[in-house]
Amino acid sequence: MRGENDVDILRQHLKKSDGDFVIGGVFSIHYYMHTVDHSYTSMPEPLQCTGSMDSRELRFSRAMVFAVEEINNSSYLLPGVTLGYQVHDSCNSVPMAVKVAFQLANGLDPMFDTGEQCSGSSTVTAIVGESASTPTISMLRIIGPFGIPQVSHFSTCACLSDKKQYPTFFRTIPSDQFQAAALAHLIKHFGWTWIGAVRSDSDYGNNGMAAFLQAAQEEGICVEYSEAFSLTNPLSRVQRVADVIRSSTARVVVAFVSAWDMRILLREMERLPSPPRQWIGSESWVTDPDILRFGLCAGAIGFGIQRSVIPGLRDFLLDLSPQKVSNSPTLTEFWEGAFGCVGVKEKVCDGSEDIQQLQAPYTDTSQLRVTNMVYKAVYAIAHAIHSIVCEERENSTVNCDKNLNVKSTQVLERLRRVNFSRNGYQVSFDANGDTVATYELVNWQIRKSGKMEFVTVGRYDASMPPDQRLDIEREITWVKNSTQVPVSVCSESCPPGTRKAIQKGKHVCCYDCIQCAEGEISDNTDSSDCLICPEEYWPNAERDRCILKPVEFLSFHEVLGIILTACSVGGACLAIATATIFYHHRTSAIVRANNSELSFLLLFSLAMCFLCSLTFIGRPSEWSCMLRHTAFGITFVLCISCVLGKTIVVLMAFRATLPASNVMKWFGPPQQRLTVVSFTFVQALICTLWLVLSPPFPIKNFTTYKEKIILECDVGSAIGFWAVLGYIGLLSLLCFVLAFLARKLPDNFNEAKFITFSMLIFCAVWITFIPAYVSSPGKLTVAVEIFAIITSSFGLFFMLFVPKCFIILFRPEKNTKKHLMEKTSNDIRY
DSSP, X not given: OOOHHHHHHHHHTEEEEXXXXXXXXXXXOEEEEOOXXXXXXXXXXXOOEEEEEOHHHHHHHHHHHHHHXXXXXXXXXXXXXXXXXXXXXXTTOHHHHHHHHHHHHHOSOSSOOXXXXXXXXXXXXXXXXXXXXXXXXXXXXXXXXXXXXXXXXXXXXXXXXXXXXXXXXXXXXXXXXXXXXXXXXXXXXXXXXEEEEEEESSHHHHHHHHHHHHHHHHTTOEEEEEEEEOTTSOHHHHHHHHHHHHHOSOOEEEEEOOHHHHHHXXXXXXXXXXXXXXEEEOHHHHTOGGGGGOGGGTTOEEEEXXXXXXXXXXXXXXXOOHHHHHHOHHHHHHHHHXXXXXXXXXXXXXXXXXXXXXXXXXXXXXXXXXXXXXXXXXXXXXXXXXXXXXXXXTTSOEEEOXXXXXXXXXXXXXXXXXXXXXXXXXXXXXXXXXXXXXXXXXXXXXXXXXXXXEEEEEEEETTSOGGGSEEEOSOOOOGGXXXXXXXXXXXXXXXXXXXXXXXXXXXXXXXXXXXXXXXXXXXXXXXXXXXXXXXXEEEOTTSSSEXXXXXXXXXXXXXXXXXXXXXXXXXXXXXXXXXXXXXXXXXXXXXXXXXXXXHHHHHHHHHHHHHHGGGGSXXXXXHHHHHHHHHHHHHHHHHHHHHHHHHHHHHHHHHTTSTTXXXXXXXXXXXXXXXXXXXXXXXXXHHHHHHHHSOOEEEEEOSSOSSSEXXXXXOSOHXXXXXXXXXXXXXXXXXXXXXXXXXXXXSTTOOHHHHHHHHHHHHHHHHHHHHHHHHOOTHXXXXXXXXXXXXXXXXXXXXXXXXXXXXXXXXXXXXXXXXXXXXXSSOOOO
């Protein structure tokens, strides 16, 4: 048997009204449960609530009573049927919640059932409550096996959506799974990547914070610390949590904390000065008017249940006659506490107090949020019972059978299908017993009067697409009454052109900004990696975008190109001028003695050598690439062939002076022409094979310089290119050897010395050209090749023709056959 004193205590905090069908209600009206040390020598005292009263929770319980009475007076919902209620105080404790669960399931009868079998029926049809998740879970373990549905107005733990564990649970408030995602979305929206987190050490706080941390991680948010505490913890634990908040570098603190625990933490935070912190609150405390008194939370934001209007509720709450108050120990305690006439001898409550003037959470109906969840929960149960006991007839009248034996399992089944609207608010449950998640974004703002109040500044609708869920409608007032969004980051944002390098051993939000490597860019803030520019692009100076690489080639318009062009054209003009002089003095002795036919051909080839260098200047094209190398190769071979012919002529001429020598008839003008044509034909054949098999072609050189593109000609076949140069070198070497052999022939008409010097210059230039050509970068490669062509051409021209032109123009007395035939024993004079 249960002791009589136990029953009296239970009944002391019970509001009860009989009816055809009874609904249970469980609320945390008191903050604490009275605890005593058990001596185990006597019967333990019954559990009872103690401490101060939460008048907001009292309002919740009174809203349930209001909804029941409103339904009883309704003509469309359960007409002719009376609902009863039993309202209990769990004082936010698991032991009391368990005891209340047994009481609701079994009734207040102080004796056990003496029959062989239990009836299996409960004393209540359904239960509204509890306000906290942990007591709710404890209750569900008791009443769940009986199939009694429980509709909570404030238990938001995501764990309660598990229908395998809690098949009889429903709620009119959204799950913390949605709230956690909404909070992460909010923090991401304002660019906070470095936050602190505190939570209640309960099912509500632990499960809610776990869901939030997962959502925050997905959004790239780092948590500096995550601390848990409870109002049942020693004060030292709460002090440690407060010290962590004070000493942290995160300016934003997310508090997934129950209202009871939040009061304890804020009291401790007020005890010592603390740096300003931007508080982000869960719905449990962020809309609790009792916490508005803590000024350090000014500027706090968080998601709360939608504010609503319940017609007639305020009048019902204020309709407390002295008789009603005296008949209810709970209302008596509230009245005495509200008007300060408890334990004071000088002031005794006499019923003259005006509740209309009372400023307390109980009377504040301007922010009906969770209260509406209680209201909707009662109506959901009523609609479920209505669908069982009532039926609509043909004449649109509703007939209800109040004597029908309704089992709680029937109500459970019908609750899954309820779908109605009350005061403009839709009520329905999904497969998990959850409702649609819609929140208001609430901001704690200080008005001009200095009073802190809740201001709705936005909304969050989980049913919308992700980018449309959060809607900021009004300006937010932040911590320290600022209108500027506070900054809370571990490291400042990395500007475009840099990338993040995570600091070793720290969170991913703590990083250094490293400039992108050469050839890479980042065009966004806080880029994790730099992007490589496409092949034809290069980063700008800031390395935040790719720009087209400048294209470089030896142009006619640049200084180097102009100089080389001038030298080329000038050399060609000198060759033409010399040919003109030779033609004008073609009958003179020195011109006739120099084999005028080879001289004119040599001058022509030199002019072509000078001009062929122009094909190396300008933007490379398919035709210019093929022309430049073949024209250079053929004209130079023609030039060297002519020089070689002149050298052979010199040697043959002096051999012809020997007795019985008949050499010159074998190397007359026809043979000289044939020699030049033969040598040139071989080069032409090499060039033809080169062009047919693997011709030169224009390319874009990306390797020499990373920051620019070099337009150049690829030789196509390296064998063909070096064969052309090698053939020129072979002829030059042959010419040099023959000229060297003839250098000491005793006659003024010894051209061999000049040919020797010209070949020395020619060979020196082209031997030097090879390493210079290979090592020169970009367009300088072309410049080196042009320089070699012009220098070697000028070398031949000056050594072979300038001395003759000097005699023709300035020493005509030496331009005689007699002077040319004079022999000296020492040297050749001009």
